[in-house]
Amino acid sequence: MPVSLSAVRNDGPFPPFLAAPGPDGTPLTLNDHLRLIHGSSSRLHFRRNETIFGEGDPADHVYRVLTGTVRLCRYLQDGRRHVGDFVFAGDLMGFLECPHHPVTAEAVGDITLVSYPRSAVEWLARFAPGIRGRIASHLSSTPLEAQQHLFVLGCQPARERVASFLVRLANRNDAAEGDTLDIAMSRQDIADHLAMTVETVCRMLALLKAEGAIVVPNASQVILKDLAALRVRAVES
Amino acid sequence: MPVSLSAVRNDGPFPPFLAAPGPDGTPLTLNDHLRLIHGSSSRLHFRRNETIFGEGDPADHVYRVLTGTVRLCRYLQDGRRHVGDFVFAGDLMGFLECPHHPVTAEAVGDITLVSYPRSAVEWLARFAPGIRGRIASHLSSTPLEAQQHLFVLGCQPARERVASFLVRLANRNDAAEGDTLDIAMSRQDIADHLAMTVETVCRMLALLKAEGAIVVPNASQVILKDLAALRVRAVES
DNA sequence: CGGGTTCTTGAGTGTCCTCAATCCTAGTGG
DNA sequence: CCACTAGGATTGAGGACACTCAAGAACCCG
Numbered sequence: 249m250p251v252s253l254s255a256v257r258n259d260g261p262f263p264p265f266l267a268a269p270g271p272d273g274t275p276l277t278l279n280d281h282l283r284l285i286h287g288s289s290s291r292l293h294f295r296r297n298e299t300i301f302g303e304g305d306p307a308d309h310v311y312r313v314l315t316g317t318v319r320l321c322r323y324l325q326d327g328r329r330h331v332g333d334f335v336f337a338g339d340l341m342g343f344l345e346c347p348h349h350p351v352t353a354e355a356v357g358d359i360t361l362v363s364y365p366r367s368a369v370e371w372l373a374r375f376a377p378g379i380r381g382r383i384a385s386h387l388s389s390t391p392l393e394a395q396q397h398l399f400v401l402g403c404q405p406a407r408e409r410v411a412s413f414l415v416r417l418a419n420r421n422d423a424a425e426g427d428t429l430d431i432a433m434s435r436q437d438i439a440d441h442l443a444m445t446v447e448t449v450c451r452m453l454a455l456l457k458a459e460g461a462i463v464v465p466n467a468s469q470v471i472l473k474d475l476a477a478l479r480v481r482a483v484e485s
Numbered sequence: 486m487p488v489s490l491s492a493v494r495n496d497g498p499f500p501p502f503l504a505a506p507g508p509d510g511t512p513l514t515l516n517d518h519l520r521l522i523h524g525s526s527s528r529l530h531f532r533r534n535e536t537i538f539g540e541g542d543p544a545d546h547v548y549r550v551l552t553g554t555v556r557l558c559r560y561l562q563d564g565r566r567h568v569g570d571f572v573f574a575g576d577l578m579g580f581l582e583c584p585h586h587p588v589t590a591e592a593v594g595d596i597t598l599v600s601y602p603r604s605a606v607e608w609l610a611r612f613a614p615g616i617r618g619r620i621a622s623h624l625s626s627t628p629l630e631a632q633q634h635l636f637v638l639g640c641q642p643a644r645e646r647v648a649s650f651l652v653r654l655a656n657r658n659d660a661a662e663g664d665t666l667d668i669a670m671s672r673q674d675i676a677d678h679l680a681m682t683v684e685t686v687c688r689m690l691a692l693l694k695a696e697g698a699i700v701v702p703n704a705s706q707v708i709l710k711d712l713a714a715l716r717v718r719a720v721e722s
Numbered sequence: 723c724g725g726g727t728t729c730t731t732g733a734g735t736g737t738c739c740t741c742a743a744t745c746c747t748a749g750t751g752g
Numbered sequence: 753c754c755a756c757t758a759g760g761a762t763t764g765a766g767g768a769c770a771c772t773c774a775a776g777a778a779c780c781c782g
Contacts, residue, residue: 322632330636350632394631395559395587399567401639402680406770435729443639448770450730467729467779643738672761682739687762704747704761 282312285368292363294355303352309363310342316359317432320351321440331441333397334433336420344370356433400483401443409442410452411481414462418472425475431468456481519549522605529598537590537598544586546600547579553596554669557588558677568678570634571670573657581607593670637720638680646679647689648718651699655709662712668705693718 282289291314294300300311303322311318318335332351335341343349344366400412417429431438435446442449453470456462461478463471472478519526528551531537537548540559548555555572569588572578580586581603637649654666668675672683679686690707693699698715700708709715 322636324636324640328640330632330640332632332635394635395567395569398569398631398635398638399559399561401635403561403565403567445771446729447731447772451770454730683761684740684763685738688738691762 281372282362282364285364285372288368289362289364292361294359294361296355296357298355300353300355300361301349303349305349307343307346307349308366310340310344310366310369311353312340312362312364313337314360314362316361317356318353318359318361319356319433319437319441320353322351329440330443331437334437334441342366342369344373356437396483404483406442406444406448407452407455408481408483409444410438410449411456411461411478412483413438413442414456414470414472415475415478415482418475418478423472423475425472427472428465429470429472431470435467518609519599519601522601522609525605526599526601529600531592531596531598533592533594535592537592538586540586540589542586544580544583545603547577547581547603547606548590549577549599549601550574551597551599553598554593555590555596555598556593556670556674556678557590559588566677567680568674571674571678579603579606581610593674633720641720643681643685644689644692645718645720646681647675647686648693648698648715649720650675650679651693651707651709652712652715652719655712655715660709660712662709664709665702666707666709668707672704 292300292311300318301307301309313335315337317337318341319331320333320335320341321329321331323329334356335353341353341361400409404412414429417423417431418427421427421429423429433441435449439446439449453462453464456478457464459477461472461474461481463473465471529537529548537555538544538546550572552574554574555578556568557570557572557578558566558568560566571593572590578590578598637646641649651666654660654668655664658664658666660666670678672686676683676686690699690701693715694701696711696714698709698711698718700710702708
């Protein structure tokens with residue numbers, strides 16, 4: 249579903265007001281920037297487990313997740329799956345560096361997103377370089393983060409992996425002790441992300457529960473009972 | 486050891502001949518480009534296990550490895566080490582995206598390298614954008630590669646990890662069946678890279694030997710007896 | 723309310739790690 | 753030139769952790 253670019257001409261000079269903060273002195277937000285190419289964007293909906301783009305597809309769009317969660321994964325010859333990362337509401341998702349998508353993007357639940365043609369985003373990025381960094385090719389947004397996950401997977405035992413995952417979710421949501429985390433993804437998604445089995449994910453959640461670090465009222469929620477205890481287990485980020 | 490920039494003025498216009506192939510029609514090589522900022526570079530030597538730069542140091546230089554091999558690693562609170570990647574002779578190494586080095590760089594054996602001030606490289610990159618991609622912040626040179634290693638560490642058993650490592654070395658050296666690979670790094674380096682123990686690395690090498698895939702004349706050489714067998718074990722790259 | 727999917731828990735097994743001993747190699751000093 | 757030594761490499765035995773297989777529980781959807 250390619251979008252006509254005629255609505256906005258993307259080869260002209262950049263609006264000068266963008267270089268400076270807004271008229272009221274507040275700095276321009278990501279939204280302010282993206283609004284500029286709103287004319288060439290389109291809103292999309294996907295149902296649970298639907299594919300947004302497949303590995304190898306031309307990477308000609310960049311997406312902004314409005315609601316829901318997306319998983320970025322790769323399928324292997326033997327049918328196994330590896331979930332490289334999750335993209336949450338508010339995040340940008342795309343691979344400007346690559347001609348083709350290096351991963352498959354799938355909807356964890358029902359989701360809404362906005363797609364921007366690559367050309368429009370690159371036009372924007374030429375004048376607002378910060379944009380590039382905000383685009384969550386999450387697999388390697390910074391070398392440090394990539395290292396981090398590599399280490400979690402390689403060197404951490406099961407309980408620590410799950411703790412790291414929960415802490416990351418908590419940080420992402422600015423959750424404090426006692427808050428309830430909504431876990432959008434399935435146990436299988438988590439397992440494939442942390443390179444373990446579903447059973448082990450369950451067991452480690454049960455363990456953290458037994459240790460008093462969390463409460464698990466239902467499969468899609470976790471209450472952070474003792475965030476400090478979790479952070480001790482988790483790898484610092 | 487900051488290098489004076491006065492030898493080369495890096496704020497002038499870019500030499501026009503760089504935009505086009507050389508006078509004889511051959512495209513300009515990486516060396517041709519780097520020669521332009523040769524004046525601000527300096528040659529360095531390090532002995533085995535010496536530190537080139539430490540994690541957290543300001544990333545104000547980019548390096549080109551002339552001879553030897555470098556390992557990029559992180560040290561953890563509990564004293565463990567994770568080797569994110571190796572950088573080989575001919576590769577560039579640096580972190581233009583980061584203000585501080587996210588990893589420690591150490592000499593695997595005695596090495597020679599050339600350091601370029603960050604400012605000089607960024608001046609160069611402005612006109613020869615390909616340079617950026619050639620700079621081996623190997624941890625994430627492409628999202629796909631980072632994913633690859635993540636998967637090897639997360640989902641592959643010990644023998645497959647070692648096979649993947651050997652295949653990568655073989656590819657890097659354009660080695661064919663029957664060729665001898667020189668393994669510059671120690672078993673411990675390999676173990677910390679593949680997230681296993683030294684003992685398991687040895688055992689897996691012995692296993693691949695027993696399977697007829699390789700011959701191990703000594704600790705620092707491997708003869709590729711059956712490259713196809715190795716590739717079957719390894720993750721496709 | 724029933725069927726299906728997902729989650730959870732249990733039992734047994736295999737892989738890899740830990741600990742320990744030995745071998746090999748390179749470097750050193752006599 | 754050779755014995756000695758120290759560090760790394762290799763091999764073996766035993767144990768811990770996570771996986772596989774399997775069954776039951778909880779949840780969601782029609």
